[in-house]
Amino acid sequence: MSAAEQDQLPMIPAAKPIIGQEEREAVDRVMATGMVAQGPEVAAFESEFSAHLAGGLECVAVNSGTSGQHLGMLALGLGPGDEVIVPSFTFAATANSVAITGATPVFVDIDPETFCIDPGAIEAAITERTVGIQPVHLYGHPAEMDRIMELAQRRGLWVAEDAAQAHAATWKGQQVGTFGAFGMFSLYPTKNMTSGEGGMVSCRDAETARQVRLLRNQGMEVQYANEIAGFNNRMTDIHAAIGRVQLGKLDGWTAQRRENAARLDAGLAGIDGLATPVVREGAEHVYHQYTIRLLGAAGAERDRFATALREEHRVGCGVYYPTPVHRLPSFGLALELPVTEQIAAEVLSLPVHPSLSDDDLERIISAVRTVAGAGA
Numbered sequence: 098m099s100a101a102e103q104d105q106l107p108m109i110p111a112a113k114p115i116i117g118q119e120e121r122e123a124v125d126r127v128m129a130t131g132m133v134a135q136g137p138e139v140a141a142f143e144s145e146f147s148a149h150l151a152g153g154l155e156c157v158a159v160n161s162g163t164s165g166q167h168l169g170m171l172a173l174g175l176g177p178g179d180e181v182i183v184p185s186f187t188f189a190a191t192a193n194s195v196a197i198t199g200a201t202p203v204f205v206d207i208d209p210e211t212f213c214i215d216p217g218a219i220e221a222a223i224t225e226r227t228v229g230i231q232p233v234h235l236y237g238h239p240a241e242m243d244r245i246m247e248l249a250q251r252r253g254l255w256v257a258e259d260a261a262q263a264h265a266a267t268w269k270g271q272q273v274g275t276f277g278a279f280g281m282f283s284l285y286p287t288k289n290m291t292s293g294e295g296g297m298v299s300c301r302d303a304e305t306a307r308q309v310r311l312l313r314n315q316g317m318e319v320q321y322a323n324e325i326a327g328f329n330n331r332m333t334d335i336h337a338a339i340g341r342v343q344l345g346k347l348d349g350w351t352a353q354r355r356e357n358a359a360r361l362d363a364g365l366a367g368i369d370g371l372a373t374p375v376v377r378e379g380a381e382h383v384y385h386q387y388t389i390r391l392l393g394a395a396g397a398e399r400d401r402f403a404t405a406l407r408e409e410h411r412v413g414c415g416v417y418y419p420t421p422v423h424r425l426p427s428f429g430l431a432l433e434l435p436v437t438e439q440i441a442a443e444v445l446s447l448p449v450h451p452s453l454s455d456d457d458l459e460r461i462i463s464a465v466r467t468v469a470g471a472g473a
């Protein structure tokens with residue numbers, strides 16, 4: 098292909114939120130009522146989300162996934178002196194939600210194949226201050242929840258699930274976000290479904306749900322009868338109306354993500370030094386990301402690979418996440434987590450979103466094969 102032809106190739110974006118006419122009409126419907134703050138749309142969204150994605154557990158909508166995680170932690174009584182075990186290979190919000198309560202996130206290593214917390218590493222990190230575990234269903238692949246729940250029950254710990262990237266993923270037939278004391282789903286635009294910004298907390302028991310509801314709204318259940326000090330982390334009816342439409346489209350999008358992943362798996366099989374995503378037996382992966390590993394790569398080599406995909410082939414891609422959370426300036430820990438550090442240098446996420454065309458998928462496959470030196 099000539100340079101001129103390449104210049105004309107449209108960029109395939111790494112992620113693409115799909116906002117259609119129905120979402121716009123839903124927003125307009127709310128706007129037309131003149132009542133846009135938290136109201137009936139939020140209540141309807143909570144119960145529909147619960148039925149569809151949370152096994153009927155009580156769901157509480159908030160203004161972001163991070164808020165949901167934070168309020169969930171506070172609802173469980175987390176505070177200074179407590180420790181919560183978390184993976185370091187995740188988005189910073191996982192650890193921030195613990196740290197912001199005054200408690201300490203204790204970072205452990207991951208399984209190199211699923212990129213999720215290593216259940217074997219959790220037990221070794223438990224101290225007399227440990228109160229909970231927060232696994233992350235990273236990229237849409239569920240963490241090993243049966244082993245984690247067994248360990249938590251045996252050691253008297255709670256479990257909070259970071260399901261920000263994993264709407265509709267299941268582990269041994271059970272939906273993620275329904276195993277622990279609470280689960281958090283993000284509704285940020287690039288996630289598998291969106292409300293604009295937003296989050297949903299699925300709560301195992303009525304008291305946790307009540308606490309999250311109180312914390313969301315200044316500690317009030319009854320207007321001006323504040324029971325505790327709380328926040329304003331409410332979702333608006335405008336956002337809930339968008340979320341309700343998106344919830345109705347999620348199954349189709351998830352099926353498309355899986356189909357796209359299967360195409361990429363087939364097209365990228367057998368390339369030396371490149372590993373396609375592993376799906377554990379018992380896992381239903383929802384491919385928030387389709388993440389390959391460049392085996393043994395240093396971060397700089399992986400970054401050159403990413404630059405070649407973007408600049409020479411116009412294939413968008415992303416590195417989630419280049420720096421393990423424990424190494425970020427916000428935590429700055431010298432702790433050695435060898436698997437986490439190796440994986441952070443090797444991973445590269447390719448487009449897998451539901452808007453990809455057949456041509457896009459072919460272009461992604463041939464670009465990766467070319468950059469990897471495997472022939473297009």
Ligand SMILES: *Cc1c(COP(=O)(O)O)cnc(C)c1O
Pocket residue numbers: 161162163164187188190191233259261262283284285295296
């Ligand atoms: C997106 C994300 C969050 C935070 O969700 P927001 O809605 O952006 O606040 C937390 N954890 C993980 C793993 C995420 O990907």
